[in-house]
Amino acid sequence: MNLSIVVVGLSVTSSWGNGHATTYRALIEALARRGHHVTFLERDVHWYREHRDLTKPSSWTVELYQSLKDVPRRFGKLIRDADLVIIGSYVPDGIAISEWITSQARGITAFYDIDTPVTLARLDEGLNYLSAAMIPRFDLYLSFAGGPVPSMIEERYGSPMARVLYCSADTEAYAPQQAEVRWALGYLGTYSEDRQPVLEQLLLSPARTLPPEQFAVAGAQYPADIVWPDNVVRIEHLAPKQHPEFYAEQRFTLNATRADMRALGFSPSVRLFEAAACGTPVISDQWPGIETIFAPSREILLASSPRDVIEILRDMPEERRRTIAECARRRVLTGHTADHRACQLEGYYAEAAAHRRRKSSRPAASRTVQVAEESLQ
Incomplete structure (x- = not known):
């Protein structure tokens, strides 16, 4: 299963002032090693531009864009044709991009919430990167928080499928070293x-x-x-x-x-x-x-x-x-390695794809009955 994956994230090019970059790098490197084709889309902002520390990606691609309108104009076909499209938390104009992605992408769509505790604490007050109304539109909600949290996201916000995807350690980069203890x-x-x-x-x-x-x-x-x-x-x-x-x-x-x-x-x-x-x-x-x-x-x-x-x-x-x-x-x-997370993501993708196939093959009458039943619950 070699997937075409597009990730729209806060930053992968710069770890300055954020923990997203190393999380994305570890996961994407592991996905690339497993044969998937990954493209990361990042808004080109000056505070990350001035502190970029990404070495050349091994076998995946980074694309920088300047504004919201660049996403459909430059990456429309890429997103429509991808097997899996992921948008992360804290992406500038995240709600608008999510609305466009979930209406245009033919593959599985996912929201990767690297800030789940912050999101859930402030969602009702209003966030720039996610609204409660958007959550049911994603096939998959990838939660930074585990335990009872994914089930809560499904029950409270109507996510069709919420699963934990913790961050991880890239064990090729993070390993014991000999150094004087200071x-x-x-x-x-x-x-x-x-x-x-x-x-x-x-x-x-x-x-x-x-x-x-x-x-x-x-x-x-x-x-x-x-x-x-x-x-x-x-x-x-x-x-x-x-x-x-x-x-x-x-x-x-x-x-x-x-x-x-x-x-x-x-x-x-x-x-x-x-x-x-x-x-x-x-x-x-x-x-x-x-x-x-x-x-x-x-x-x-x-x-x-x-x-x-x-x-x-x-x-x-x-x-x-x-x-x-x-x-x-x-x-x-x-x-808790990046390879573990890549395997988890593959499993979640397969689960979400199977859920979508079952949903699309359900007779119209059955769907009508289900909606009616759900409205009474």
Whole structure:
């Protein structure tokens, strides 16, 4: 099954200020290795243009466009003829593009929500990239959040088929490296106002308590008025190819979760998988469903206060630290690689295509009865 796939996403060319790029790269590279032909469409905006860090794709294509009208004009035939068309969250003019795609594409259409917790928390207030009315028009809703969330999307918003598609680690790019350990604890992530309290509690506060230890925070868009402890190194941005070395330089790395993700649960970040794949043990804040991703105390360390972090940094034996890291890496390799996600997506495509065939072959009278029955429920 070699598919023609079109992905319209926020960005694949630049990882600056977003976690979408590495998620898309890992998935698309895996799909290409499996023989699928993938084209990624990205709006050409100056903040990504100035920070592009994509090396030449192996055997897939990136197309940049300038405005909404370019999509049907330049890519109309490509989208109409594709076996699978995916549009992602936070795409500029996403609602308009989705309306056009779902009315024109002959293949399976999917919405890939890399921001599911944010989407569901704010959908009723109005979003620029998705409306509730659009959800039933997609054959498939790919959710960044697992657990009960896909079923909720089907029941509450009328999705014909919602399935979890977590992010993953590209294990060809993210692997253990030899490096001198420089930091007791580090963090990699773009600034977010609702995530900053977690960073304050689980990294900055321990740093103030442990002045002999060194800490690091890497990521873009942090406000200039944040007061960093003297033993916290600030790194403005790291390209993905620099991530494995950064993780190798940490004894532990912090996973800090946005408020909407903590509230909804079952929403692991891409950095969680990438850090584990690099063999760096993770200290994470707590949220519902994290135990379905990594086993607490065996594959991941959970913290709810500065004291928890301080005790880990001060007291954990080196042998146990290494064992936790090895167990987490093993978990990633057995269930959270880009190849796993590509296989999942193939299965979802086949399931959605079969659902569409059954629906189209259903006699008109039966469809009328079903609609009538559903209206009474």
